[in-house]
Amino acid sequence: MPPLMHGTLPLTARLEPWMKNLVEDPQLCKDLLSEYGSPLNVHDYSAMGRNIAQLRDAAAGQGVDFQVYLARKANKTLGAIDKAMAEGCGVDVASFHELEQCLQRGVSPESLIVTAAVKSRALLQRAVEHHVVLSLDNTDEALQLLEMAKPGGKSVPVALRLASGSPQIPPTRFGLSTQTWLDFFAELDHPEAISVTGVHFHLNGYSGEQRAVVLQEALEFADALGQLGHPVKFVDMGGGIPMSYLDDSNQWNGFWQALAELPEGDESLTWKSDRLGATGPQPSTALYPYHQQLIRGPWLEQILAACSSDGTQSIAQMLRARGIQLRCEPGRSLLDGCGLTLTEVAFTKQRSDGVSLVGLHMNRTQCRSAGADFLVDPILVTGAGRHAQGRSPYSGFLVGAYCIEEEVILRRRFEFPQGVSKGDIIAFPNTGGYLMHIIESASHQLPLAKNVRLEGSQAVLDDIDQIGAGLG
Structure with a gap:
């Protein structure tokens, strides 16, 4: 089955079996967000x-x-x-x-x-x-x-x-x-x-x-x-x-080649034609080599x-x-395959110049490390939102909760072949190493994301959220 969401130029995530099971269970995803809020960091340390x-x-x-x-x-x-x-x-x-x-x-x-x-x-x-x-x-x-x-x-x-x-x-x-x-x-x-x-x-x-x-x-x-x-x-x-987040080297190299050829002002691939620090067709050193x-x-x-x-x-x-x-002392490499972040779609709308946006109940610090972006395609959870019937294909950018113009969750453009709407659930795969926590912020007094450990279809709140969120 083709993905319900992918980058305009796809960068398809390598998934652990537990991640596949989770995103294929929309009811469990909805229940988790209902209980713990959006976004939610889900872990399986196996x-x-x-x-x-x-x-x-x-x-x-x-x-x-x-x-x-x-x-x-x-x-x-x-x-x-x-x-x-x-x-x-x-x-x-x-x-x-x-x-x-x-x-x-x-x-x-x-x-x-x-x-x-x-x-x-x-x-x-x-x-x-x-x-x-x-x-x-x-x-x-x-x-x-x-x-x-x-x-x-x-x-x-x-x-x-x-x-x-x-x-x-x-x-x-x-x-x-x-x-x-x-x-x-x-x-x-x-x-x-x-x-x-x-x-x-x-x-x-x-x-x-x-x-x-x-x-x-x-x-x-x-x-x-x-x-x-x-x-x-x-x-x-x-x-x-x-470690490697992606299996397909052609996708990775093709993305940078296309980005280098992007005309100035063309937003078909990235927000405001952002080159993500690259000066040519080679991957930018401002990013993790995904x-x-x-x-x-x-x-x-x-x-x-x-x-x-x-x-x-x-x-x-x-x-x-x-x-x-x-x-x-590995961090990212040891935690490879150990975490995933769920979030809920808050709205869809157009920017003042007509560019389509998808608003999420999260902010950009909750899926970001020190690099310029997280170059891995999120996953639209099947059947988690409204029924696909009557929805039109959609192409746009993911934006977040902070009241600043550049509050963009990921800077690439994404395609939704069967549409996207309020209440849908999006999963960011393999975020366990650095992406969840290293720069997370509670600005605007928005709460930090909760952290749970998944045991089958049951979730257990991590003790870090019970002894005082954010101290770790």
């Missing part, structure tokens, strides 16, 4: 186990000691923490509330790492109290931590965030150079108050080649720290592990097989020779 296994299998195949930490910032639900624990994963936290909730949920301190870009005193204090590893970003953090450490007490475990000095790596705001860190620790009067157990780095983008370069640099840094009396146990390469061939396991295998700069060893051999564990 795919997380598969995603973790793909990474673990890749590391095991290279004989590398390996651990996965779920990036909590990617999804605030406590159900995601529970699933990560059940799979034997750790959790990467980026705020006081994220840390506190993990501890209260039963995550062991040894299975946590604090990677917040800016750390409050309360966050540092709680980490010190529970002996949780802190990824230190700068010397000011390190000095504050030394002030808090109890004389003669247990040393505070830390990982030092490394800013690569390689000319192959773009400049980064995260971390410090190897030499800056070494000079700092060489000059400390009481370095024993801090125990450097790891090296951590954060890279923008998804390049495996760049990660191989910085992994070698991190291992050499670990050698130098060992000479200062700090035996490093792990190297953590952060997140940025690729179609990728190399993901998770095979991507990690290539990194571990990459040769050192002198060509004598692979990254896997360098890790094994030092007895150092490799860690990573």
